[in-house]
Amino acid sequence: MINKQKLWFLTLFSLILVLSVYYITMPSELLTTAKTAKTDTEETTTKSQEETSVTESDVLTALQVEADEERAALAAEYNEILTNKDTSTEEKNNAYDGLKQIDEIKAKEEELEKKLKEELKLDSFIKIDGNNISVTVKKKDHDYSLANDVMRLINEEYNTKMYVSVKFQN
Numbered sequence: 568m569i570n571k572q573k574l575w576f577l578t579l580f581s582l583i584l585v586l587s588v589y590y591i592t593m594p595s596e597l598l599t600t601a602k603t604a605k606t607d608t609e610e611t612t613t614k615s616q617e618e619t620s621v622t623e624s625d626v627l628t629a630l631q632v633e634a635d636e637e638r639a640a641l642a643a644e645y646n647e648i649l650t651n652k653d654t655s656t657e658e659k660n661n662a663y664d665g666l667k668q669i670d671e672i673k674a675k676e677e678e679l680e681k682k683l684k685e686e687l688k689l690d691s692f693i694k695i696d697g698n699n700i701s702v703t704v705k706k707k708d709h710d711y712s713l714a715n716d717v718m719r720l721i722n723e724e725y726n727t728k729m730y731v732s733v734k735f736q737n
Contacts, residue, residue: 588635626736630692638669700731709735
C-alpha cells in the first residue's frame with residue numbers, strides 16, 4: 568500500500584526529473600552568456616573552450632536526453648497509475664516497482680559511466696535494457712582491445728552474463 572510519504576517522494580522525484588530534462592535541453596547560448604563579468608581576452612578563450620567541449624559531447628548529450636525523455640514518459644505513466652483512484656492495489660504496486668526499477672537502472676548506468684571515466688578515461692553513454700547493455704564511447708579510433716576492456720569492465724559489475732555492445736562515435 569502506498570502512503571502519503573511515498574506519494575510525496577514520487578511527486579518530488581518526478582518534478583526533479585522534469586526540471587533536469589528541462590535544464591539539459593536548454594539552449595547552450597543561455598549557459599554561455601551567463602558569464603559576462605570577465606575581460607575580453609578571457610571571454611574569447613573561455614567561449615572557444617566551451618564551444619569545443621559542447622560540440623565534442625553533442626552525441627552523448629543527445630543520447631542522454633533521449634533516454635531521459637523516455638524515462639520521464641514512463642515515469643509519468645506510472646505516476647498516473649499511482650494517483651488514479653480506480654486502479655487496483657496490485658496495479659499500483661506494479662507501477663511503484665516500475666518507478667523503483669527506473670531509478671535503479673539510471674543509477675547503475677551512471678555508476679558504469681563513472682567507472683569507465685575513471686578507469687579508462689572515456690566519455691561514454693550507457694543504456695541498460697534487461698540483459699543487454701549498449702555502450703556508446705566518444706572516441707575517434709575504433710579499437711578492438713579497448714572495446715574488449717570496456718566489455719570486461721562492465722561484466723565485472725554483474726554476477727550474471729550481460730550482453731554488452733560497444734559503439735564508437737566521433
